[in-house]
Amino acid sequence: MIYRSQFPRDLFAEMDRLQREMAQAFDWSPSIRGLTRGFPAMNVGSTPKSVEIYAFVPGIDPNALEVQIEKGVLTIAGERKAETAGENATLHIDERFAGRFRRVVTLPDDVDPNNVTAHYRDGVLHVSVARREAAQPRRIAIQ
């Protein structure tokens, strides 16, 4: 806009803004919010005996998290409240996710939905789903 470029209020702030916009456009800065992927961010890993799912849901009462497995699909849902700025307060930066969320992961066919553990620690929900015995690799002896 002409108005803005003629009267830059603060050159450094303008440069910061430009840099931020560029970073956003080219996705330079690694963001844990993963705007295209949604909240919460998730890591998934596997071992021969289990499938491990880590959901990064900071600042949530673990009892308010809904975790369920149905037909081989793991669903993690809940709500995160926004930090309210009181009266006469100014919100300068607002990047943290707030609101209801839901993420779904399809589990492999060989998991046992009755053998699941879930822990919440340091803002991370860790769900471990065991694989069925029969599915675990067995070494075949060569005669």
Add this chain to the structure above:
Amino acid sequence: MSDKTQVSESRREEASLLPPVDVIEDANGITLYADLPGVPKDRLNLQIDADTLTIEGEVALDMPEGMEATHAEVSLPRYRRVFTLSKELDSGRVGAEFQHGVLKLRIPKAEHAQPRKIAVQVV
């Protein structure tokens, strides 16, 4: 209070994630919330050096032995973000709370920077 993470990132070798923050200012100070999921309390490092606030944390997850990552969105084990504090903030009285992966920092304004109402006189 301004964010200068981008600038400092180029000087550093170790890659890290940029934690999302909320910054709220009221008459008496600034409150900062930062999401640092996966960081235990003892791996959180807060530093104030002159007017620079550095938030760093290392992610520690319980991973079973022999686990292979198949999908990773949190792909680096470290968070880092740097802010410049403005002069009216009292960096000697910063309060910090860390619970469920959320850091809450309260940085009060110095006494002399508290708001004062100035009466305008009509001459």
